[in-house]
Amino acid sequence: MPTNIEWTDLTDNIIRAKVGGWWCQKISEGCKNCYSEKLNKKSFFGGNKQPYSGQPPELVLDTEAIRKWGFQRKPKKHFVSSMTDVFGEWVPRFWQHEMLDGMFVAPKQIFQILTKRPEIMLSSINEWLSNHGLEELPSNIWVGTSIENRHTLEERSQFIAQIPAIFRFWSVEPLLKDLGDISQYLNDAQWLIIGGESGPDSRPCHIEWIESIVKQCSESKTPVFVKQLGANAYYQGQQFKTRDKKGGEIVEFPQELQVREFPFSIHE
Template sequence: MSTNIEWADETINPIVGCSRISPGCQKCYAATAAASPRLQQFPQYQVVSIWDGTVEFVKSQLIKPLYWKKPKRIFVCSMADLFHANVPDEWIHQVMAVAALSPQHTFQILTKRPERMKEYFSQQSLWVKWYEAAKENLWDAVNEKFGGLINLQQDFIDQPFPLPNVWLGASTENQQMAEKRIPILLQIPCSVRFLSCEPLLEEIDLRQGGAIQKLISDSYEWELVNEDIQWIVVGGESGPNSRPCHIEWIESIVQQCQKSKTPVFVKQLGANAQHEGQPFKTRDKKGGDIEEFPKHLQVREFPVPVRE
């Protein structure tokens, strides 16, 4: 594992740069990291250091998965939002082409802009656009594998849709964003839909949007609708001056998932974890050491992908 993100094996950043759009962005780790001396040594981060919506494409990052033989879970664009308004479709085509050409990997794509994600995946004949992107921009990286463009084209013709190795997620940091973003995510065809409730800024009732399950009349019985959302990641905020995350809020998410038999991954308690109104101290500065979690929150599950 070469990333600090516990639910991924690798991260790739073929696009960097973004801008804030909702409360979860207020203390964006990516904005802080992009302006840090560690990343300012790289030209792409010098371009996006102000975090004003400027975006930059990085081909050397894009093609990495093509050379990884061992299957990996890959978080795409941890330093950007792939579906930011300033990201051209042509760049997204290249990212999706790499995913199609790397069926051994799982590509985890998370957005705070599911409207753009829906618009993108509603396009007709996407496989043609992905093939054209591969032919124009990736042929030097894949020509030995395919030998000729006709073979490359056939590979894209044979691709299932949605791609079974692409997971699409939405960030839902509070109730408002959950109710806004989940209904849009549910309209997008994909193998696995997931939510990132991080940074968790308040208790979220996922029943209200019908995201995981629906409420049956007034009886408070749970009915699993497992074709809707297949995975939940939850965690508190980290970094300097982090906003509080109450452990009771994480407990609520975990309980909702367990009732609906939805896999849940408790990523971290956060740097400002609270329990019963008091600070919950951890040695790990992000509250990310699972051994320091309350026992009933030591849960890190992954979904089993299903095709639509």
């Protein structure tokens, strides 16, 4: 499905609730204002109104959507399952492996998989690689984890770093605290996306925090994509107003943050 998420072309939600809508389980501070749960509460948007807590509803894997990847001619970037976490504890491992099989036979397509559970992603991918006699993921499968504060940086980046992949990325969104010195972790990341929180009740994001990450990425030559300042941005202690309600209009960013890079292979 086409999307207005700036760092991808399509969102492919291959796991859905059988009755319609989606489901996920909140796991950390970054999930507090989950956009997917908000959409799922709206029946006119196809949601089932179930909160993202408790027991999952009956779920289905869209095997037809996976099968179609192999027939798509035009190369696109696919953000796979923007509405849930494919590596959630409740997702059967063979579904994760069916997804990877579909990606493997679609080498022209780029698949961007993002999780807040990189320890499950690591063990599932290692099992899939070993089942196929492979040593690492092909370059069209990009594995990423969400990072929102120092704690999730230290915890999640170590698991992502161990995944045998050519492209590992972090989605630093919503950025809720200053990450501080990230230089020692950046060697293991090939791409960073950064964004403040958007939507109702957005928590503050200080532009200085984004500046610090962008500066460190530039020093380590890590491509970085500044997606948005968020709906509640601060700069030098003052609220930083933007016309765009997500603070996602690049021309409204301070000059040094007008950076939207991709890992090199995308330009090849």
